[in-house]
Amino acid sequence: MNCQGLLRRNHLRNTVAAMSDAASDSLFSALASIVGDKRVSMLSRDLRVYSRDMWPRLLIRRRHGGAIEHLPHAVVWPTSTREVASIVRMARKLKMAVIPYGGGSGVCGGTVPLRGGITIDLKRMDAIESISREELTVDVQAGANGERFERALRTKGYTLGHFPSSIYCSTVGGWLACRAAGQLSTKYGKIEDRVVGLTFVTGRGDVIQTDELARARRGPDWTQLIVGSEGTLGIITSARLRVSPAPEITILRGFSFPDLKTGTEAIRKVMQRGLRPAVVRLYDEVDTFINHVSVFESHSDEAIATDGLCPWPARGAGALPNISDSPSTEKEEMSALQSVSRIGRSWGKRLKETVTATALAHPKIVNSTFGTLANSVSDSGCKMIVGLEGTRLRTEVESQLVFAGMERAGGFRRGRGTRTEMAGSQIRGIL
Numbered sequence: 468m469n470c471q472g473l474l475r476r477n478h479l480r481n482t483v484a485a486m487s488d489a490a491s492d493s494l495f496s497a498l499a500s501i502v503g504d505k506r507v508s509m510l511s512r513d514l515r516v517y518s519r520d521m522w523p524r525l526l527i528r529r530r531h532g533g534a535i536e537h538l539p540h541a542v543v544w545p546t547s548t549r550e551v552a553s554i555v556r557m558a559r560k561l562k563m564a565v566i567p568y569g570g571g572s573g574v575c576g577g578t579v580p581l582r583g584g585i586t587i588d589l590k591r592m593d594a595i596e597s598i599s600r601e602e603l604t605v606d607v608q609a610g611a612n613g614e615r616f617e618r619a620l621r622t623k624g625y626t627l628g629h630f631p632s633s634i635y636c637s638t639v640g641g642w643l644a645c646r647a648a649g650q651l652s653t654k655y656g657k658i659e660d661r662v663v664g665l666t667f668v669t670g671r672g673d674v675i676q677t678d679e680l681a682r683a684r685r686g687p688d689w690t691q692l693i694v695g696s697e698g699t700l701g702i703i704t705s706a707r708l709r710v711s712p713a714p715e716i717t718i719l720r721g722f723s724f725p726d727l728k729t730g731t732e733a734i735r736k737v738m739q740r741g742l743r744p745a746v747v748r749l750y751d752e753v754d755t756f757i758n759h760v761s762v763f764e765s766h767s768d769e770a771i772a773t774d775g776l777c778p779w780p781a782r783g784a785g786a787l788p789n790i791s792d793s794p795s796t797e798k799e800e801m802s803a804l805q806s807v808s809r810i811g812r813s814w815g816k817r818l819k820e821t822v823t824a825t826a827l828a829h830p831k832i833v834n835s836t837f838g839t840l841a842n843s844v845s846d847s848g849c850k851m852i853v854g855l856e857g858t859r860l861r862t863e864v865e866s867q868l869v870f871a872g873m874e875r876a877g878g879f880r881r882g883r884g885t886r887t888e889m890a891g892s893q894i895r896g897i898l
């Protein structure tokens with residue numbers, strides 16, 4: 468046995484005890500024969516990484532010293548649909564589970580290898596294969612990282628319009644498998660509205676393409692069957708998605724409402740008039756209170772100096788921030804950024820952690836307690852962010868109608884901006 472084999476075997480002794488040395492060697496060789504030995508791992512440190520996603524209960528348990536209960540037997544990084552199909556066929560022969568893995572940002576424990584098995588990480592399949600200017604569609608591989616994908620589309624003048632808060636750490640395949648929604652789904656639709664067709668590998672290792680002419684189709688809609696199936700019906704290896712022209716302008720406005728009910732009613736009224744803001748985000752009393760606290764603490768020089776390292780993107784630069792060394796000069800941009808950066812510091816952060824941990828155990832009590840507390844202590848009711856984007860003229864007109872509608876329904880204007888950053892925590896900075 469070579470050095471790598473020994474290292475692997477030593478690591479494995481404590482982790483995948485159920486598999487004999489001979490069986491693990493043979494599994495390694497079988498996988499390496501498909502993807503090459505650099506793209507398969509049975510090292511303990513790798514298996515531990517792939518033992519979880521962002522499921523809060525599991526994360527909290529681990530933080531409190533809980534043992535790792537479930538490990539995959541192996542992790543592989545295929546680069547093509549053909550390789551994925553071969554791995555699945557091989558796993559089927561061995562009667563082993565396969566676990567498709569995107570960014571690992573899922574919050575439901577979907578990638579936890581309950582029966583061990585082979586975790587198939589699709590991140591090496593991240594190419595944009597083609598863009599159709601006529602159809603306004605893009606063909607992209609399932610492992611594409613969300614943020615990089617959106618940035619690449621922007622350079623070509625398009626947007627997918629899908630901005631989950633996890634965009635920086637999730638993949639196209641993960642979005643589809645989870646039926647994800649994003650910050651701008653009010654305008655662009657959720658991921659199921661953006662998908663035209665899929666290529667996926669079934670549990671038998673067959674490759675199926677679902678890109679059909681919708682009206683000519685008979686029988687079940689395979690695309691929508693696979694979307695949201697969390698990897699249980701097949702492994703998505705690529706997708707055809709609808710794109711939209713990149714927006715010429717984005718207009719954001721902050722409002723506050725006396726309570727959640729008034730805010731919700733306001734949203735209903737605006738939407739029922741046929742107006743379509745890209746984002747309407749209403750924070751309940753707890754969230755409003757916590758962010759209110761965060762904004763008023765930590766005014767140190769050190770905080771401001773650190774903030775300057777991560778300026779807001781230039782107007783019209785795209786939906787995602789650029790990180791450079793040059794500090795932003797605009798006063799408004801800096802103050803918005805400072806508010807954002809302060810979230811998570813000092814006792815605002817500790818409060819957030821406490822609330823999160825307690826809320827998981829007693830959500831109803833915490834909500835009602837903080838609902839009352841927030842109103843009386845912060846006196847800020849519920850905050851809302853409203854944003855519109857698209858072509859300049861249409862967006863300017865529609866935004867006036869939306870903002871007027873919010874005011875008529877009991878909202879007070881709080882702040883404004885015309886930037887294109889849509890990440891949830893950064894939106895809060897505008898309020």
Ligand SMILES: Cc1cc2nc3c(=O)[nH]c(=O)nc-3n(C[C@H](O)[C@H](O)[C@H](O)COP(=O)(O)OP(=O)(O)OC[C@H]3O[C@@H](n4cnc5c(N)ncnc54)[C@H](O)[C@@H]3O)c2cc1C
Nearest residue numbers: 569570571572573577631632633638640641647648698703
């Ligand atoms: C901070 C944070 C913010 C979030 N914000 C949002 C949000 O705004 N909107 C939202 O909808 N969700 C959100 N989520 C949840 C999560 O990011 C999404 O569900 C995301 O779509 C998961 O993508 P992923 O690539 O990380 O998938 P993973 O976590 O790797 O996998 C998720 C599930 O999909 C399966 N899967 C992954 N790839 C494939 C594939 N190619 N084929 C078949 N099955 C596959 C996995 O087996 C697993 O069951 C958030 C999570 C975090 C941690």
